[in-house]
Amino acid sequence: MNKKFFCFDNPKNAVLVCFGLLLAVGCVNVYSASFVYATSEMDNSYHFVARYIMFALASIWAFWVMRKIGYKFFLQQNVLLCFGGAIFLLLGCVLVFGPEINAAKRWLDFGFFHLQPSEFAKLFIVLLSSSMLGKHLLAGRRANVFHAPAGYCILWSIVFAALVFVQPDMGTAGIIFGLPALLCLLAGVRRSQIVLAGIVVLGIAVTFIWHASYRFNRVLMWLDPWQDPTGNGYQMVQSFIAIGSGGYFGTDWGAGTAKLFFLPELHTDFAFAIFCQENGFVGATLIIALFVLLGFALWTIAKRTTDPTGFLLVSGIIFLVVGQAVANMAMVCGLLPIIGVPLSFISYGGSSMFASSLGLGLVLSVYDNECKMEKEQAETAKMEQQSPIERRRSWQIIKGNKR
Template sequence: MLQKGDKEGHFWEKVFKNDLQGMLLPIVLMALIGSINIFSATYIGSITTDDGLWGYAPKHLLFLLVSAILGVFLYRFDYRRLQNVKLLTWVMGLTAVTLVAIYLVGVEVNGARRWIPLGPFSLQPSEFAKLAALLWTAAKLADKPWTKPRFKSMFKPKKGMDQKEVALGYIFERVKYMGYMLLWPIVFAVLTIKQPDMGTAVLIIGFSYLLIFLSGFEKSVFGLSLVAAVLAGIYAARSSSYRWERVVSWFDPWSYAQDKGYQTVQGLLAVGSGGFFGQGFMNGTSKYFYLPEAHTDFAFAVWAQEMGFLGGIAVVFLMATFTFFGFRIANRARDAFGRWLAIGITILISGQAFFNIAMVCGMLPVTGVPLPFVSYGGSSLMMNCMAIGILASIARRSVEGVKPVGTKDTLPSLREETRSRFKPSKSVEPELPGRFVPPDKR
């Protein structure tokens, strides 16, 4: 609450107590929309099979419960421990092992081997690789000698070097750092593209790549690496016939409406037929076996058809609100690792939403990118909730993220918060408001 004499804040400060609430509310509403939409998108197929009336809805609610528990655990977990070298290495190794295990025990669905069976459920390791890749890149960005807004070079030219050798030395240094920060993302992307799943592989390395760009890396080196990445992507697309067919059909889906462009055309028809107000909840027609993957990749098309333009804009607005508060949390993070990780998680959630909605609307080729918290998928939901839990942990431990808007109370510093009570500092420090100081040190 604003104190007397303070200037009136922004309108969102009247709605939310802090950035954490502003970030969580859109996610909760998205999860509610997803639960409703999954039931509507799957009940027709369920009643015509042995799955029963509720179809995928009970499984989704179970996934949502487990995911929420994981999110709460990570919210209470100190995110700064994730930067520990041993824990970070363990997470990277476990992620790589699960990606390799797919080729040994994975099940094949629609020509792709992406899932590890776990009894009645299955795990998709590539979803967790997205978060693991960002975790690695954020940790390395926080460790390296970076200053605002440029990279701080540690290269020292030797005597006798000409200008060309010095320039090559600086470039090699930056390429080496970039390669080190993208080490595990590249490993994860290579293992994922072999499944095959090029869309997820691009996101795994793309989000980490974008994080490096936002850190202030030199545009010249970044531009050369970007050109190399684009050429590698074109080569990967041309090396597989089905990938290239998706690219070709993307430019003119109506000419391939019965085969290669079928999904894109049906998605456009579903979104367009919703009109302004929609056809009404559970009254959409595209889910009657016209629209493939109606509850997963094309869940947004079902929602837009039944809830119309207003429903579609509502989802975009919720995601934009999350993005806004996610970047506010990053801006108020108490350390470099928290800042880069918060930026990465915000880009991860909002970026997946952008790619999915653009894909459904025909602006991007069809890929297996789900809409966070709306598309059906246990692994995707768990990964997204884990990411939100970490982002909430960053907000919880930031000065501006935990105190009410407008208050002037001084909170303990990062050093004071983490100092061991069993090994207190011998130096006498001044008393801060709200902090307990032992009598012998007063």
């Protein structure tokens, strides 16, 4: 576990470095993207960046707390139930009390910040899935979506996804439904079940897309945004213009033009576009490289994890953090239709950042746990080779250290 990872001593360091760099880049980018908007709307150009920094500090704290508590605590059934119930309640509250922003109810207003429970639902569903599916793996069986433990997580995810879907927030609902599905795949679901699930998912998606015209338009616009550059394709076209105009080295610092209200949602969903405009190809490469590195480090941790629940948890977090980031960048570049997926850490959005940080904290607690286990195993192996007296002495040393 504790082996070298590229130039880092271990994958944990790589994760920490990526985490820190992403927060730093995000902080700068949020300021650059939002100051025009913040000046005109809030009369305070630091409105968004101040909040971002606040959330970032809170996230780092949460990250540290998670790492200390350890993931095993959260995988206990009653704890999961507690959290599940809380999130269920919050999602319900959103639908009832949530203020309507852009014709959608996604947030709970807590005065100085808006809470987006669906972001936590994502994390929760990862925890739940790894706990449930882990049981299959621990028993040495493949996961089976029609059987008790794995079936639960699918059911839960459907409930949450439905609650999020009616907000409406199809993108997040899709992710909440998709994360346990991916983890099931990972946990060895049979091919027949994969094909079946694929058909069902495709059917549902097509139905939903046909059902609401704006979703259908989004898909059409994804295929050819230039057919209506001032109407439905506007966001897409403006996003292309922003990214493309960056060229090799981008505009001068902070001189990106998309922020002059040409591209809406600039500091949130389209953060990548303005970053590309201002920092050019160099900046785009940096962001992509950071996420690749983060993904690779997490992947390495997952690969080296022996505890199946821990393994599934880490994999789920990879999908959550890196997967979302890729999806966001692909969407901004026009490779995917526009779905409301944030760019992890770079986009302004407290809930998303907080949830992702919790996730990373859990990953590191898995890592810590594995290191501890490895060390213990090494100790035991060492002690088995030692004479009984030496063994006792070394126990004493360990105990003495502990004191």
